[in-house]
Amino acid sequence: MQVSVEEISSLTKKLKVVLPEDFVSKRLDKAYRDLQGEVSIKGFRKGKVPRKILEKNYGPKVQYDLSEKMIQDTYFDALGKSDLDVVVHPDLKDHKFEDDGSFSYEAEVDVRPSFDISRFKGLEIELPEIVVSAEEVDAELENLRKEMAPLKNVDDRGVELDDLVVVDFQGYNNGEPMNQVVGTDYSVDIGSGNNGKEFEEACLGLHKGDETTRKITFPADFPNPVLAGKEVEFKISVKDVKQRVLADLDDDFAKDVGEEFATLDDLKKHITDKQYKEKEEARYGDITDRVMLQLLEANEFEVPARLIQYEINHYISEIEENLKKRGLTLESAGMNLDTMTENYRETAEKRVRGDFILKKIAEIENIKLEDEDISKGFARISEKYGMPVAEVKKYFQSREDLLPFMNELHTEKILEFMRDQTVIKNVVAEEIETPDEETGAGEEA
Amino acid sequence: MNNLYDVIKKACLTEKGMALQEEMNQVVFKVDPRANKIEIKNAVEKMFNVEVLKVRTANMHGKKKRLGRFMGRRSDWKKAVVTVQEGQSISFIEDL
Numbered sequence: 001m002q003v004s005v006e007e008i009s010s011l012t013k014k015l016k017v018v019l020p021e022d023f024v025s026k027r028l029d030k031a032y033r034d035l036q037g038e039v040s041i042k043g044f045r046k047g048k049v050p051r052k053i054l055e056k057n058y059g060p061k062v063q064y065d066l067s068e069k070m071i072q073d074t075y076f077d078a079l080g081k082s083d084l085d086v087v088v089h090p091d092l093k094d095h096k097f098e099d100d101g102s103f104s105y106e107a108e109v110d111v112r113p114s115f116d117i118s119r120f121k122g123l124e125i126e127l128p129e130i131v132v133s134a135e136e137v138d139a140e141l142e143n144l145r146k147e148m149a150p151l152k153n154v155d156d157r158g159v160e161l162d163d164l165v166v167v168d169f170q171g172y173n174n175g176e177p178m179n180q181v182v183g184t185d186y187s188v189d190i191g192s193g194n195n196g197k198e199f200e201e202a203c204l205g206l207h208k209g210d211e212t213t214r215k216i217t218f219p220a221d222f223p224n225p226v227l228a229g230k231e232v233e234f235k236i237s238v239k240d241v242k243q244r245v246l247a248d249l250d251d252d253f254a255k256d257v258g259e260e261f262a263t264l265d266d267l268k269k270h271i272t273d274k275q276y277k278e279k280e281e282a283r284y285g286d287i288t289d290r291v292m293l294q295l296l297e298a299n300e301f302e303v304p305a306r307l308i309q310y311e312i313n314h315y316i317s318e319i320e321e322n323l324k325k326r327g328l329t330l331e332s333a334g335m336n337l338d339t340m341t342e343n344y345r346e347t348a349e350k351r352v353r354g355d356f357i358l359k360k361i362a363e364i365e366n367i368k369l370e371d372e373d374i375s376k377g378f379a380r381i382s383e384k385y386g387m388p389v390a391e392v393k394k395y396f397q398s399r400e401d402l403l404p405f406m407n408e409l410h411t412e413k414i415l416e417f418m419r420d421q422t423v424i425k426n427v428v429a430e431e432i433e434t435p436d437e438e439t440g441a442g443e444e445a
Numbered sequence: 446m447n448n449l450y451d452v453i454k455k456a457c458l459t460e461k462g463m464a465l466q467e468e469m470n471q472v473v474f475k476v477d478p479r480a481n482k483i484e485i486k487n488a489v490e491k492m493f494n495v496e497v498l499k500v501r502t503a504n505m506h507g508k509k510k511r512l513g514r515f516m517g518r519r520s521d522w523k524k525a526v527v528t529v530q531e532g533q534s535i536s537f538i539e540d541l
Binding site (some may be wrong): 043044045048050054 | 463
């Protein structure tokens with residue numbers, strides 16, 4: 001096997017592989033022998049069809065299958081011989097059977113960029129101190145109050161804000177009733193915005209037993225495709241109006257929320273703790289983002305274009321997937337592939353570069369993914385989705401599924417290491433702006 | 446029958462035919478039943494640009510086939526085994 005490397009750019013190389021005639025002819029012979037046992041051609045018994053006739057009828061297919069197989073079988077050997085440290089799947093092109101019986105193909109590959117990482121230990125970042133304000137606790141209490149409030153039917157007044165209204169409704173488009181836009185005994189929480197502002201407004205002031213109609217025009221990008229871009233006339237009849245009876249904020253209320261809260265102060269403390277924890281978790285993410293930002297700024301180097309493209313494709317297909325769940329395509333959601341690609345390119349570049357940096361750190365610090373890390377990862381998923389661990393493992397049985405997962409766990413482990421290494425300075429809140437959107441580590445191809 | 450292709454209908458690509466070709470340098474054709482040996486010889490020589498030594502023919506009866514309750518018959522045809530001058534050959538696989 002002859003392997004030659006041609007430089008296309010500093011990170012992109014062209015690998016040219018030539019397989020010798022005797023290797024190829026052996027494989028060809030075998031391919032035709034296998035084929036002979038399978039095909040039946042008129043005039044010949046099965047297995048007795050001469051090679052010439054097979055070549056005439058099946059030649060291109062045999063060659064195509066065989067070339068694919070030979071490339072698969074020899075590509076990694078060729079890589080080994082070429083001493084390239086390759087990071088992505090190759091772009092294979094120009095494979096052909098030469099006249100002298102040999103077979104050649106070219107593979108364009110991207111190599112791992114070589115770079116020296118500058119300081120990564122003891123990075124300093126500034127973050128606002130975690131504070132849970134009294135207002136936030138009060139707001140949470142108010143929410144609880146609303147949730148816990150018993151409902152009382154009111155017949156003597158119209159619908160007001162914060163009431164719960166039970167309605168029947170039917171939507172009409174151009175006078176035709178829409179069979180997907182209909183509801184009976186449907187509860188509307190007025191003022192919550194859950195059912196659309198206009199719909200809720202339409203109910204205001206109505207009494208029990210009242211009927212009304214209201215035209216609502218939905219914007220073209222409305223998430224529900226049944227309604228998007230249409231003018232729908234809703235016929236609403238109010239069946240019940242219910243008022244929330246808000247409890248007083250006292251120790252009794254706390255007891256109602258949960259038996260473990262003896263006093264209102266206990267409940268307040270619980271809420272404070274909970275919010276503190278939530279903020280702490282959010283801060284964890286902030287730290288990661290900032291660490292990554294600093295690393296990216298300190299380490300500029302070129303990354304393979306193909307990896308960036310891969311990352312972009314991955315991102316776009318994810319968006320497409322999400323849209324599909326809502327019954328939309330990229331076009332109908334008004335997104336343009338080209339602009340999206342351009343917009344995402346910078347982030348993708350950062351993600352790819354970030355991943356290289358993290359892997360380098362892992363190399364220097366000898367951070368490896370251990371078996372116990374993987375079991376921990378399994379356990380976490382099983383907890384999150386309420387599946388037994390065995391079930392989770394089954395899901396990750398195949399290599400293709402497991403590898404990205406392992407990669408993710410590894411990245412997490414490195415990031416954890418980085419967080420431990422980072423000096424965090426607390427500053428008073430609101431002095432520093434929040435960092436850009438995610439620039440965290442991406443998955444490697 | 447002034448067209449060569451009227452005389453020679455097609456080559457018989459069969460196991461037996463291939464064996465004959467390899468061992469005796471003979472080639473088997475399906476020809477028009479009305480054609481005689483001389484016509485076949487001329488046609489083959491012209492068509493494939495080879496020298497024909499000998500032509501043997503046989504009238505083949507079409508097989509009887511039953512289709513449901515009806516008996517039917519495939520058409521009769523004429524087989525010609527053509528011996529080609531040594532050193533020359535006809536390769537249908539490319540030519541026909």
